[in-house]
Amino acid sequence: MTDAIVVEDVRKRYGEKAALDGLNLRVGRGTVHGLLGPNGSGKTTAVRILTTLLRPDAGRVQVAGCDVLRQAARVRGRIGLLGQHAALDEELGGRQNLEMFGRLHHLGARRARVRADELLDRFGLTDTGGKQVKRYSGGMRRRLDLAASLITEPEVLFLDEPTTGLDPRGRAEVWASVRSLVGGGTTVLLTTQYLEEADQLADRISVVDRGRVIADGTADELKARTGGDRIDVVLRDSGRLGAAVALLPFAAENVSVDTDRRLFSAPVTNRMSALTQVVRALEAAGIEAEDIALRRPTLDEVFLHLTGRSTETAAQKAAAQEAAAQETAAQQTAAQDAARAGEVV
Amino acid sequence: MSTVSTASTTDAVREGDGGNSVVLALSDFWTMTRRELAHWGRQPVQVAVGVVFPVMILLMFGYLIGGGRDVDGDYIDYLVPGTLALTMAFGLESTVIAVTRDLNKGVIDRFRSMPMANGAVLVGRSAADMLQSALSLAVMIGAGYAIGWRTHTTAGGFLGAVGLLLLFRFAMLWIGIHLALVAGKPELVQAVQILVWPVGFLSNAIATPRSMPDWLGTVVQWNPLSRTATAVRDLTSGVGGEPGHVWAAVLCPLALLAVFFPLALRRFTGLSH
Known part of the structure; x- marks a missing residue:
């Protein structure tokens, strides 16, 4: 079986600055892979390319066995994305958000409604499903965001700095949610600035600097090296x-x-x-x-x-x-x- | 580039669950329209203010500032069609605000990373803005009759006038979408909020070009807003109307659409480059 994510020699420039400078990455199916690096190292650019939001200048990118450029629509049907900023409609309620995303995944009205209820229940948001998202706490918003990424039980889930800006309680909630997914066979690519977070959640970690991977291995291997x-x-x-x-x-x-x-x-x-x-x-x-x-x-x-x-x-x-x-x-x-x-x- | 995005559009629709691509796309359009209508439900006051504001302009010029202004006939008969067209032009502002707000929220990334029909976001925007404008028009026409607007027209002529106003609004809508996509920044909203005033009033909506210096009158007559206002006058009360302007009021918005509709669509599908 092929890897869930294959990135080969991907390059992306913004003007003079190379955001990705020959990035290589392979993530096995059903594993959690951490992309660890400081601000500006190219983590988010990589996630945006992998989720079809951005075109690379060069290189080959495959997600769930599909080419992100030639089969973008296929990729979109197989992934979930939890971006750095909450990707929710703040004016609408939690349930309205999930139903809308379910309909856009073409579940149909009834299944979208059932799925929204399931996810609200699973993420402990049933009581606040009617409340406008802009009145949610940071941790609740992140949980709803994660629920929205899981509507179709994606093959590959991308988490871009999922806990940045959360308080310890919110962070713990997100970590617990991510752990609960892993058993289900979902492949997860997680970017983070915190070694501890990668350590807690990821099977393997790639350290990214200036748009390329400078080290990878299990958390223990990396820590032994450092x-x-x-x-x-x-x-x-x-x-x-x-x-x-x-x-x-x-x-x-x-x-x-x-x-x-x-x-x-x-x-x-x-x-x-x-x-x-x-x-x-x-x-x-x-x-x-x-x-x-x-x-x-x-x-x-x-x-x-x-x-x-x-x-x-x-x-x-x-x-x-x-x-x-x-x-x-x-x-x-x-x-x-x-x-x-x-x-x- | 355009070939790639076209291919991915059809692919996106086909992918869903093997259903009919047209049906899936329509379902996405409807979902996005519902989203905008749900926003109304959450912000009834804002919607009400948006509808009442043009009525205020009408009353302001009808009673406070206006009067006469070199019009052959009743000024109210001249003013009401003008403010109807002005209301459609000011709709540009709300379109720019809404699109900019969406673009600066993470939610647009989720839409774009989902297997939905490309451009459904824009269709939802269009449908909601056109509905809001139709509502505005209905209220304004009611207010116009209440302050003494008299129309001498057939039902067909009246509906034709409403159609021209909505066509003009549709052109403004796509100019607004294009501007928001090009700038994408909240600062643009401020600029547009200020600029719609001189551009809106640099027309024959409120005053006849006869009351202006020659050069200004020429500029005013070229404003697409003036053409729609004149045609609506022609089709309703006749005061300030000029026969033959109906075609100008059809062609002018269509020309604007021919430019800005493809530009906006290309800009939207090309956001990732």
Whole structure:
């Protein structure tokens, strides 16, 4: 059986700037594939080409066994798209939206109505089906959007940054919904800026930079290549950072030290044993720690490893780190929420 | 490029579920028209304001500002057909607003990634705008009679006048769609909202060209709006009418359509390039 998505040497230019510069991608049927990259790396351009919204300048693109240029209509009948911005009619109610999209998929009036009710029920939106979409919360809107992408149970589903702009609760809801789809044999292509999201949802991940894939593999393979998880330790006294780093019980290469924030960060292989080892070593040496956290590498760190250059300028970096810290906090809440939201879906 | 988009259009219709392609396309057109009508249901106040506004213009010029203006006959008989045509011209604004709003929402991407008939979005827009304009016309004609408009015409002549007005509106509709597709930005809406006023009033809708400087009178007579207004006068009360203008009022909107209809369609199917 052929792959669900085949992208060969696809190029797309906007004026001087190459949005896609020889992109290659293969996604097996029934798998979830993550396309990971910073803003402007070409993720959305790739999704727009795959969903027939945009024509590539060169290259070959197949979705569900059909050529996106020559068999665009066939492709459209087999895909679902969850774009970066909610693709809904904000003036209409949730049920009206789903019925309209069902009719446009040529289900006929009665089946469109039945399908709308099924999907509202499945995504926990039955009570709010009559409410105008513009009065929905971010998470509800995203769930309705996802429901609209699933009207015909598509063979291939495209999710373009499905959780960008959502709060942790909304993110957990979307993650739980996506997980519930995977069992049904749907192929999913997911773009994201968050390694954690790709890690949670995707079987395989391709890292995209400047319009081409610079690395791919399973989440574990990628993390192994980028130094895996990290431990962040904040000390009470920045003067003792050097002493603390010297104490590290495991290979201390690739340790970063930030004196202003009294923080050092080191890669770890075994999360739990690393945590206990560090705590014990610091205690034994009488070095007071204010905070210790285990976390996934940030996208910026993955990038630094793969490209030797940062995704951001130095000024933006602090903000990114802060966001990453919030990420970790958010994920803990999200994981709990996901368990609860799982019942909804 | 045009051959590719034509092929994909027919393909899109055929694909559905093997049903009759014409039936599927009609069903898409109807679904998109229903969508626009559902919007009315959600915003009754906006629709009402849209209908009442032209009546205000009529009353304003009928009683507040107008009067006489070098007209051979009753000014009301001259003014009512003029404001009817003006109302059709101002419809351009609501078309531009609606298309721009759609284009700047993600929903257009969903429509375009679905196996629906190409252009059904535009058909829905046309149907809704034409219905709204027909409603507007009915209210305006009622208001016209209420303030003393007297028509001396046959039923055929009257219906012909209404037909000319709607034809003119249809031309404005496709100009509006084309403008919105070309610019695609909310800033355009503002520009159009301002520009419809001078372009609308640079016509014989409110005042006769005789009351204007010669050069201005010439410009005014070339305005397609003037041709429709004159023809409607000719077909109803006769005040301000000029025999022979009916053909001009048929051909002028048709010429505009011949230019802007294909341009807009091409622009819409080519959004992806």
